[in-house]
Amino acid sequence: MGSGHSKEKENALSMGRLREDMKLYKLVDMHGGGELLPWFSSGDYSLIDGYMETKVRDSMYNQGKGKLVTVTELVKIRNKERNERLSAFSRKKGKGKSGPNVLDEFKQEGENVGDLKKALKLLDGGGKGGRGESKYREITWKLEERGAMGETIIGICLLQGTDVHNKLAMKIIEAFPKLINDINISEDFYGLTPLHQAVINQDCHMVYVLLKKGADVNSRCYGAFFCAEDQKAGRTDSLEHEYVELSLKTNYSGHMYFGEYPLSFAACMNHPDCYRLLIAYKANPNAQDTNGNTVLHMCVIHENMEMFRLAMESGARLNIANKQNLTPLTLAAKLAKKQVFMEILELEGDSVWAYGGSASTAYPLAKIDTINEVTGELNEASALSLVVYGEKKEHLDLLDGLLETVLEAKWQAFGKRSMLRSLLAFTFFYIFVVAAFSLRPVPESTAQLTWGWITFHGQPIKGPYYPGEVPIVPTAQGMQPYRVQLTECHLRNYWDPNLSIWSGWVRGGTEAVILLCTIVQIFFEIKDMKRIGKGKWWAIHKEFPAKLAYKFSFVLILLMIPIRAACGVSANLLVVDNVLATVVILFTSIHYLYYCRAIKFVGPFVLMVYTIIATDIRRFLMIYGIFLIGFSQAFYLVFLSCERAENLQHYNSSSPDRFQNVIQNPWEAFIRTFILTIGEFTVLYRNLAMCPAKIMIWIGKLGVSILQFNLLIAMMTRTYETIYRTRKEYKRQWAQVILMLELSLAPKDRLMYLLEYSRPTGTNKKVRSFVVNKFPSDGKTPEEVLLAKEEKAKRVIEERKVVLKRRLKNACGISMSVILNFANFEII
Numbered sequence: 058m059g060s061g062h063s064k065e066k067e068n069a070l071s072m073g074r075l076r077e078d079m080k081l082y083k084l085v086d087m088h089g090g091g092e093l094l095p096w097f098s099s100g101d102y103s104l105i106d107g108y109m110e111t112k113v114r115d116s117m118y119n120q121g122k123g124k125l126v127t128v129t130e131l132v133k134i135r136n137k138e139r140n141e142r143l144s145a146f147s148r149k150k151g152k153g154k155s156g157p158n159v160l161d162e163f164k165q166e167g168e169n170v171g172d173l174k175k176a177l178k179l180l181d182g183g184g185k186g187g188r189g190e191s192k193y194r195e196i197t198w199k200l201e202e203r204g205a206m207g208e209t210i211i212g213i214c215l216l217q218g219t220d221v222h223n224k225l226a227m228k229i230i231e232a233f234p235k236l237i238n239d240i241n242i243s244e245d246f247y248g249l250t251p252l253h254q255a256v257i258n259q260d261c262h263m264v265y266v267l268l269k270k271g272a273d274v275n276s277r278c279y280g281a282f283f284c285a286e287d288q289k290a291g292r293t294d295s296l297e298h299e300y301v302e303l304s305l306k307t308n309y310s311g312h313m314y315f316g317e318y319p320l321s322f323a324a325c326m327n328h329p330d331c332y333r334l335l336i337a338y339k340a341n342p343n344a345q346d347t348n349g350n351t352v353l354h355m356c357v358i359h360e361n362m363e364m365f366r367l368a369m370e371s372g373a374r375l376n377i378a379n380k381q382n383l384t385p386l387t388l389a390a391k392l393a394k395k396q397v398f399m400e401i402l403e404l405e406g407d408s409v410w411a412y413g414g415s416a417s418t419a420y421p422l423a424k425i426d427t428i429n430e431v432t433g434e435l436n437e438a439s440a441l442s443l444v445v446y447g448e449k450k451e452h453l454d455l456l457d458g459l460l461e462t463v464l465e466a467k468w469q470a471f472g473k474r475s476m477l478r479s480l481l482a483f484t485f486f487y488i489f490v491v492a493a494f495s496l497r498p499v500p501e502s503t504a505q506l507t508w509g510w511i512t513f514h515g516q517p518i519k520g521p522y523y524p525g526e527v528p529i530v531p532t533a534q535g536m537q538p539y540r541v542q543l544t545e546c547h548l549r550n551y552w553d554p555n556l557s558i559w560s561g562w563v564r565g566g567t568e569a570v571i572l573l574c575t576i577v578q579i580f581f582e583i584k585d586m587k588r589i590g591k592g593k594w595w596a597i598h599k600e601f602p603a604k605l606a607y608k609f610s611f612v613l614i615l616l617m618i619p620i621r622a623a624c625g626v627s628a629n630l631l632v633v634d635n636v637l638a639t640v641v642i643l644f645t646s647i648h649y650l651y652y653c654r655a656i657k658f659v660g661p662f663v664l665m666v667y668t669i670i671a672t673d674i675r676r677f678l679m680i681y682g683i684f685l686i687g688f689s690q691a692f693y694l695v696f697l698s699c700e701r702a703e704n705l706q707h708y709n710s711s712s713p714d715r716f717q718n719v720i721q722n723p724w725e726a727f728i729r730t731f732i733l734t735i736g737e738f739t740v741l742y743r744n745l746a747m748c749p750a751k752i753m754i755w756i757g758k759l760g761v762s763i764l765q766f767n768l769l770i771a772m773m774t775r776t777y778e779t780i781y782r783t784r785k786e787y788k789r790q791w792a793q794v795i796l797m798l799e800l801s802l803a804p805k806d807r808l809m810y811l812l813e814y815s816r817p818t819g820t821n822k823k824v825r826s827f828v829v830n831k832f833p834s835d836g837k838t839p840e841e842v843l844l845a846k847e848e849k850a851k852r853v854i855e856e857r858k859v860v861l862k863r864r865l866k867n868a869c870g871i872s873m874s875v876i877l878n879f880a881n882f883e884i885i
Contacts, residue, residue, distance in 0.1 A: 080116060081204050084108070085213045085225070093225060105225075109232050113210065116202045121233040123197035128299045131194060131242055134207075136294045138244040139281075194299070197235040200242065207243030211236050215254040215263075223263055226251070230270060238273050241280070247301075248278040248317070256322040261330045274340045277317040279347070286311035300347050305380055307348070308392065309358045316355040317346040324352050324364040332367060342373040349379030357389045357397050365397070375405060382438040386424050390440035393451035398440070402459060407818065409828060419818060419826035420459060427796060428811045430825045433804030437593060445792040446600060453785040456792065463827055464792050466814035467799065471806075475798040480652050486574050487645055489567045494642045496564040497635075498547060498556060546624040548634060575614045582608065585800065597800060600793055602667055607648035610641045617641075651797075654790040661786045673772040680768075685730055693726035 085091035093108055118124040198209035206212065214226035230237050230251075241249040252272040255263040268274065279301045281289050291304040315325040320340040323331040336342070342352045350358070353373045356365035365385075369375075378384050383391060386405065389398040402420060409417040422430060425440045436442065441463060444455045456464075547553055551565035586594045598605055617637050620630050650666070653659040696719070720726045799807065815825035 079202070079204065080112065081202055081210060081213070084112060085210055085217075085222070087204075087213065087216070094221060105228065109229065113229065113233070116199055116210075117197050117233065117236075118199060121197065121235060123195045123235040123239075125193045126196045126200075128192050128194055129296045131196075131247075132294050132296055132299065134200070134242055135244050135247050139292065139294075194240070195235065195238070197233065197239045203242065205243070206246045206249075207241040208246070208249075209236055209239050209241075211239065211251050212241055212249070212254065215251055215258065218258045218260070223260070227266060230267075234270065237267060237270055238276065240276070240278075244280065245282040246278070246280040248276065248299075249280055249283075250276045250278070250319075252276065252319050253278050253322055256319050256326060256328065256331050256335075259326060259328050259331065261328070261334065264331050264334050268334060268338045274319060274335055274338050275344065276319065277346070278315075278322075279317065283313050283315050283317070284311070285309045285314045285348070303347055307381075309348070309350070314355075314358065316350055316352070318344055318352075320344070321346065321350075321352050321355045324361065324368060325355050325359050327361055327364055329364065329367055332364065332371075336371045342368050342371050343377055345377070345379065349381070351377050351379075351385075353377070353385040354379055354383075354388055357385045357394060357401075358392065360394055360397055362397060362400055365400070369404065375401070378438075384424050387438055387440050387443060390443040390455060391447070393444075393447060393449045393455060395451065395454050398455060399458070407826070415831065417828060417830045419816065419828050421818060422463075422811075422815055422825045422827050425459070425827070426463060426811070426815075426825075427799060428807045430808075430811060430815075431823055433806075433808040433811070435589060435593075435800065435807075437596070441792075442796065445789060445796055446596075453789060456785060456788045459827070459829060461788065462829060463814075464788075464795055466827070467795050467810070468791075470810045470813045471802065472795045472798055475801070476652070476655060476794070479798070479801075483648060483652075486571070487648075489570045489574070490642055490645050493564055493567040493571055494638055496559050496567065497638065498560040546621075548631070549621050549624055571614065572618075575611050579611050579615075581801075582611075588804075589800070597797065601651055601654075601797060602671075603647045603650040603663075604797070606644040607651070610644040613637050613641050613644075651794070655794040657787050657791075661790065664786060664790060669773050673769065677769040677772065681734075685727065685734065689727040689730035690723060692730055693720050693723050696720040696726075 083091065084093050093105060114120050203209065204213060208216070210229060211226050214222040214229075237251060239250070241247060250273065252264065252267050252274070253276070255267055277300070279299070281292060284292065284301075284303070285307050287307050287310055288303045293302045295302060315322045318340070320332065320335045320342060323329075323335055345351055351373060352368045353365060353375065356362070356368060375385055379388070381391075386398065386401045389401060406418040406420045409419050411417070422428075424438075427435055427437075427439045427442045429436050441460055444452050444460055447455075547556065550556070551561045553561060589597075598608070617634060620634050620637070624630050624634070650663050654663050720729055802810070811825060815827050818824045818826040
């Protein structure tokens with residue numbers, strides 16, 4: 058029994074893919090033909106009955122009664138087929154352990170199938186897996202006799218979908234009822250049942266017949282064809298369950314992602330009749346697929362509000378979250394589906410009062426606001442957070458209406474005060490940073506680093522320069538070595554009498570204040586990081602490059618302490634101290650850009666700077682670096698050749714007109730070429746007067762300087778115009794600043810502010826809602842009013858363009874007349 062079972066399994070793994078000579082395709086093929094179709098069309102069913110009693114019955118287990126197969130075997134078949142399509146590095150084996158096959162000890166022939174199922178319930182705890190799924194599946198059509206998609210003869214008939222094929226399928230099902238729930242077992246269509254296919258065909262009559270004959274209304278299709286596009290590459294199997302493990306990072310993209318259940322298929326196919334039939338046969342509208350999505354989630358993904366309303370009427374719940382912790386409302390916010398988002402908001406809202414065209418509506422804040430109404434912690438899966446940090450252009454459209462009103466309420470409740478408080482505190486810190494930097498004894502440091510060749514008065518000592526040696530200067534006692542008054546640790550010795558009081562004690566006081574403020578800010582940052590988590594802290598702060606640079610300056614300030622303490626080890630540490638101080642004041646100054654993001658007329662320009670640096674400059678430097686390295690080494694070789702040729706011709710000559718090579722090594726060639734590209738080429742060109750390399754410098758100037766820099770200007774102009782046209786970008790910058798300020802608040806403070814701009818709903822005072830009062834606007838809906846405002850703004854812009862063109866035309870006309878009059882005056 059073991060060897061026969063093994064051979065059968067090996068045949069099933071190959072499954073005879075795409076073989077037109079298979080027994081199945083001889084009966085009914087993929088082109089609308091086959092042996093059964095002509096006889097069935099003739100109406101003579103006697104031959105059809107004969108075929109079913111012989112060829113069809115022989116292709117099934119136990120003469121059509123089926124047999125139980127472990128899910129592990131089916132998963133191995135699916136996994137092997139997937140790996141055959143992938144490269145050797147991309148293949149993945151099934152995880153987990155299969156365990157012993159209990160079915161090997163049972164004989165599944167005869168009349169004892171019912172007893173076998175009862176035994177499985179006793180041996181395997183009801184045959185249920187961890188997620189309520191059976192460890193065994195009843196298979197009727199032999200695995201080795203299946204088609205290219207792992208389908209049965211019923212699957213082929215329904216794939217064609219003609220009347221003749223449908224009638225043939227029903228006749229076969231009447232003879233062999235177990236085929237009605239037999240699934241496809243290929244990687245692309247695993248789990249696809251005749252009921253799924255009938256829904257895809259939008260054949261309501263076939264759906265009804267299949268349901269009436271016992272089709273499983275809760276069967277699930279795990280095939281890759283019906284999977285989200287960005288999840289197909291990461292599909293993995295486990296031998297312990299039947300469903301496919303998918304990556305959680307997905308945007309649910311793909312037109313064929315239908316949600317596994319027949320009910321979800323009907324909703325995505327926009328077929329209300331099939332949907333109602335499935336509901337009538339106890340389909341669960343709240344059943345979740347592998348991604349955790351219900352019918353409502355699928356309607357949001359496919360933007361089908363008609364089916365969304367039908368699902369709501371059939372008992373679907375709006376509060377179910379998927380594996381990304383997204384409800385239908387927050388999923389619409391994540392995917393930037395504005396129309397769906399607005400309609401779900403209206404469905405969730407409760408009417409407080411209505412009079413005429415005016416109304417007051419309360420919207421529950423549980424999934425809208427970023428503040429958890431129970432704990433006060435931040436909810437990163439809220440609609441407001443997903444919209445504000447969304448990267449799509451469509452997310453900006455969602456900042457109108459309710460979300461904008463909530464943001465305005467936050468701004469009035471705590472944003473404005475927190476912003477002003479933060480700005481004043483930072484300005485206080487910044488004043489001390491600037492003071493400490495300005496009071497550094499720079500002349501003394503210069504004298505120390507140059508061994509006295511440049512005095513602390515800033516004047517160089519006359520005479521030949523010998524690096525690394527102390528200069529000899531005339532004194533009253535004769536020629537003596539110049540002595541620098543300060544030591545290498547003069548930055549640390551605030552009490553040194555050779556330092557002024559400003560460079561000594563005052564600078565020491567400012568640096569002490571800076572250090573204290575830095576430690577306090579680091580303490581609060583660590584506290585916030587522990588409270589919200591490192592991942593979430595980074596996800597929020599990465600949207601604010603200026604703030605990240607400011608936070609990094611704290612590390613540099615602390616790093617200066619051991620460097621200054623070890624100043625006596627080497628003079629190079631004094632250089633490091635100066636470099637760190639320069640970077641600190643630079644990064645601290647940049648932090649003002651963070652506050653500028655909340656200003657309406659400045660915020661978008663700050664974003665332009667970030668975007669240009671992150672995209673345009675980065676791409677330009679990659680291309681520019683390649684050209685720069687190539688041309689610099691070419692110049693080095695050319696100048697080296699010219700130098701050697703000149704030395705050969707004028708070996709003993711000391712003429713001032715001799716060629717002087719200004720590029721002595723590859724690194725200097727790189728620096729000289731960089732200087733050339735930014736417009737300073739006088740030295741090189743003067744040197745080239747005696748070297749035949751003018752063509753090379755002309756090509757370099759054209760290819761690097763003119764072409765590359767004009768390309769950079771074009772890229773930056775495109776970025777500027779793209780952001781400038783997005784008029785609502787200011788709202789996103791303003792909203793991100795508000796949420797950043799909210800992050801710095803303690804949970805208790807957030808709850809207090811939440812109580813200010815919300816009101817309780819019902820008897821539970823912890824459930825908060827945001828009340829919006831709507832007033833009539835000439836009988837127009839809020840969407841129509843907003844559209845009218847946008848149209849008016851467009852008309853104003855067009856009118857201004859026309860006026861500007863007219864003024865330019867008039868100005869050109871006046872200029873031409875002035876030129877002509879001046880010319881006539883000269884002639885006269």
